[in-house]
Every structure is written in structure tokens, then in C-alpha cells.
Amino acid sequence: MVRTRFAPSPTGFLHIGGVRTALFSWAYARHHGGKFILRIEDTDAARSTPEAVQAIIDGMDWLGLEYDEGPFYQMQRVERYKAVIHEMLENGSAYYCYMTPEELERLREEQRAKGLKPRYDGTWRPEVGKTLPAPPDGVRPVVRFRNPVDGAVAWKDLVKGYIEIDNTELDDLVIARADLTPTYNFCVVVDDWDMGITHVIRGDDHVNNTPRQINILRALGAAVPQYGHLSMILGDDGQKLSKRHGAVSVMQYDEKGYLPEAVLNYLARLGWSHGDDEIFSMAQFCEWFDLGHITPSAAQFNTEKLNWLNSHYIKQADNSRLASLLAKRFNALGVSVSSEPSLDAVTALYKERVSRLDELAEEVKVFYTDPEFSAELLARHLTSEAQPALETFIDRLERLESWDAPSINALLKECLKIHNLKMPKLAMLLRLLLTGREHTPSIDAIIALFPRDTAIKRLKSAEDSGGLSGG
């Protein structure tokens, strides 16, 4: 049984890199009919917040990345960690270290100065035949893991292939702080063990932690899971994403008007491929996703492509779904939506033209609020030849028998013929008067959407502004 997990630390929002890791982990479990577990790594009490926990859960929720177990909180498992540490102290795979942070810092300085990799020198590490210094007064010790000194740790990384790291590169890491709280690398190991994790799929930045974790796992006599390290996602500008540069909460994609399926599809394709397939459902993705075609190199985020995918999914989406999403936006904007035209109908006409919901809302808004446009713009389209055509059009529109696009279109052509005009001459003017914009879907469809009195009222607004009657 495959068991994977997503283990974020709740120290900020859930960003796109985290989501991608979660997605791959989730998909791998789904592909193999296994379990996907959510674990909150909140042992850093100072930086973890309940808001961040909620943000993670909200993000997973929005995307539909359902977890089968959890969320588990590490802070609720400290008794277990302490028990394991106690055992390790007993059996000699861990020991107390009385070196103070200041001493440690000094040691690291010296090593760096010599061009060495900074690491703990094993002062307090017990060895056969070695006499340990006497524990100093007033220093509360940390607990260190007794890392093997010989040989190497190797694993076949699911995405990067064979990786081997010499044990001499590793030092005895702290597994419990002076205040007795366990540290990250240790909690991960105990959790992955206890939760029966078979495949650890996580970010690239953990490759260096892997040999340490494997060593602890072995000291514990626990099974070593398989590891797959995903390369990082770079920002649109090729720079590393960070809180102060480019990284945003996944929920901001919702606010911007991206559909979750678009974000998911985009992310799935970032660092993974299935031949030339670009557009696919999550069901399809889970069926395909086997960890086999993951790109080991970092991938740059490309908003343009996300936009393209989003526009695709908007076109695919049900009008009613889009309409209710739109209604929520209008609500937040304080725009009241009248019953005519229905949001469904307007959405149907406009969804082909936008790539985000915020754009859609912006376009559609004109049906529910009075259009605004400049006098210059009006002057440009309210030409002396268009003016009489407009009058004829309004006059006949008021008496038009059936209020639908084909009839309106016929009327439009009739007026053009009478006044010997080309379509754009009149259509552009109507567009502007009705929507305040020069670019809209075809004008007959637009007019048909409006209630007749609203359409007439807006078309007559040219008179009010003084253009038609000539004063």
C-alpha cells in the first residue's frame, strides 16, 4: 500500500511550490490506490500560526486535493518524540551535548575561516575508550544523534536517480533542543515511520536532509521509504520565489479569477509531462502520474500559459457555475445584479473572450451599471452619417416585434440599407452607447440581452448628452 504525505510548516501562506509538491504527492497516492496524508509541521512554535494552518487547509480545499488522513499536528505528538529520544539515549544512538550556542558559533567561524564545511566536532560524542569532559554547570544540554562516521548513505531518488553522500559530510545533528522540544529532522523521521509513509515526495531543498533522516531511520530500525525530490519552481522572471519576491498565496489565484482546475492542470505540467498532452483532467493526471516523467531541473512559472489554460477552462465551464462565481464577485464589489439580463446569459456570451474571472466580471459589469465613456469617444462614433441611422434604429427598435438577436440583426441591416452605411459605422456607435466600450461581442447579441427599455434608454442617452438633437 502506497502512503504519501504533504508536510508543510504553517509559517506563512501556501504558495505555488507547496501546492505542486502536494499535487504530485496526492496524485502518486491516487495513481496507486494508496493514501495521502496531511501533516502540519508546527514544531517551530515561534513562527507557526493558526492562520497559516487555516490557509493550508483552505488552499487544499479549494484545489480539491483531498487527504485521506490528517491533518496531523506535530505539536500534538511531542510525547511520542520524547519517548523515542529517551530510547535513543538509552541505547546509545543519541547523546547529550553541552556545547553552548556561543561555543558552537565560534567553532563554525573557525571552520569557515579554514575553508571547511562548518559542522559539530563531536566534543560530547561518546566513544569507547574516550573520556568525556565533565558537564558544565548551568548548561542545559541538547540531544544529538550519533551519526555513523564510516561509509556512505545512498538512495535511488525517484526523480534524480542515484545519490550517494559520504557520512563524513554529515555531523551529529541536534534532535532535541535544550528546552527538550524535538527538531524538524527528527520529527519527520518518527512521523514518516509511525505513519507508514512509503514514498516521500518533497522539495529539492530536502536532498541534504535525506541522508541524515535515513541514518536516524536505520538507528531506529525503521523501514526506509523511497524518496523523490522535486525541483523548485522559479518565478515568472526566473528568480527564486520568496516571500519578498513573487511568492503569493494560492488563494490569490482564486481572487484573481483562476479556476482551480486550470491551476492544477498548469502545475501538473510544470516539471512533469505525458508526451505532448497539455490539457487533461485530474482524473486523467492521476491515471498517468507515475513519477516517471518528472523533470529534474527547476521550472520557471509562466503566467501567460496559465492564462491560456484558464481561458480554456472558462470556456469549458458551465454558465451557471461561472455565473455564481461572478455573482460572488459583484457582491464583493457592491454591484447589484438585476434579474435581466441573467448572469447566465451574459456569461454565455462573454466567456469565450476572457482568460480570467476578474476580466469577465469587468466586462459583464456594464450590463448592471450605467456605462461610462468620454465625450471624445462619443464624438468619434456619433458621426453625422451615423446619427440619422441611429434615430431610425431607435425608432424601429421600439416597435420591433420579437426581441431576439436575429430580428435585431435584420433591423440593423435594414437601417444600414436605408442610410447606405457599412456595419461598423452604426455598430460601433451602438456598442459605445450600450456598453461604454468599443470592443464587445457581436452587437445584435448584446442588444438582445438587454431588456428593451434599458437598451432604448441607453441608446437615447446620446440625445441627453446633446449630440442628437443638436441643441
Add this chain to the structure above:
RNA sequence: GUCCCCAUCGUCUAGAGGCCUAGGACACAACCCUUUCACGGUUGGUACCGGGGUUCGAAUCCCCGUGGGGACGCCA
């Protein structure tokens, strides 16, 4: 500094020694469609980091170099 990882169009990628005069997608350009703008359709340009090997044959395998990234916490 030390260790680890990575390297195909601007971007995401296909490519597991011959199918590659390197394919797809986004973006870009041109044309078509057209009632404006989009959508859609057609076409086009642009890439195997460099150098050595191995091989009849290398984008693919090996080595070196270069460039980029990551890690080196009583953070996660």
C-alpha cells in the same frame, strides 16, 4: 569555502544511441474568418551550454570545464 543537484526554442517540455535536416504547447509574427475586439483556423521564425571521449552512428552514454541552483541552524 565544502558537499549535493541541474543544463533542448524567450518559457513549459517531447526525446531512454539511428524514427531528429530535433516534435508539441504558451508567447510572438503573418494570413484567413469577421460587425469592433476576441475566439477559431492556417502558416512561419527561434533551441540540443562548451570541449573531449565511447560508438559505424550521440540531444541521448562517460569525463572535464562553464553556468545556474540548493544545503551546510538548538528553522522547517
